């Protein structure tokens with residue numbers, strides 16, 4: 001968040017860093033200063049205009065209203081408010097008009113990282129030809145599970161190269177040189193919460209409860225950036241050429257689709273960048289009007305902090 005605010009020269013007058021007792025007292029750099037981390041409490045939001053929440057659903061559930069009551073607009077990066085009918089779920093390139101609805105409750109929800117990159121890529125196709133069905137498989141980096149998960153991938157990799165025991169704390173199984181089809185918790189129907197988030201959030205963001213969607217979310221031994229294989233069925237026929245032409249002009253999208261030149265989106269290239277990269281575009285003739293896409297984005301930037309700051313930029317531009 002701090003890095004994105006600084007990079008984009010967001011007009012911060014005062015930055016207040018709030019966290020638990022465990023983190024209080026630390027100093028973090030911003031704007032050429034070392035900002036102290038303060039303990040979050042109900043009085044933390046006096047004179048705050050915008051409160052960016054990214055401390056877990058329970059913290060948002062407990063403190064978002066206190067921020068709103070103090071006069072702030074909350075942009076919440078957790079899942080707590082996403083499916084609340086009274087709260088807009090926003091990806092600026094897709095449904096920025098929904099930001100106007102924040103006035104009702106004073107809270108705007110940031111979608112799940114895997115949902116964000118998918119709707120950035122699919123919204124232009126939805127507008128051009130309609131979408132009836134989406135089948136998505138994700139290849140999610142360990143950074144989505146936090147710093148300790150990234151450290152675990154590194155430690156396991158080193159251990160394996162040194163014929164040492166592998167320790168599994170952040171994931172149920174070894175993640176190094178492995179794929180784990182388990183992100184967030186399992187539900188009784190066998191889906192994970194991550195997969196259900198992608199289905200429900202996509203329908204809300206595209207404002208279309210009829211789209212048939214199914215997802216399989218997989219953790220892969222990649223440090224940063226999420227990759228997605230997306231099969232989409234459009235209402236009217238789009239050729240692969242049509243899709244390329246549409247996406248070439250799409251906001252937030254960078255087309256990277258030259259397979260003969262070995263050029264297609266890669267997690268290692270997307271990391272640190274703002275764009276949602278789309279490639280491997282091809283027609284799927286196993287169904288009527290089918291298209292396959294490969295979509296990659298930095299899950300910590302567009303998947304989280306960048307999307308939240310873009311919402312804040314619209315707030316101060318259009319709703320100050």
Ligand SMILES: O=C(O)CCCc1cccc(C(=O)O)c1C(=O)O
Pocket residue numbers: 056057077078079080111112113140141143144145183184197299
């Ligand atoms: O693991 C990943 O690659 C993405 C998971 C992101 C995430 C992690 C813990 C809690 C929540 C949550 O807010 O429920 C979320 C979320 O949906 O944003």
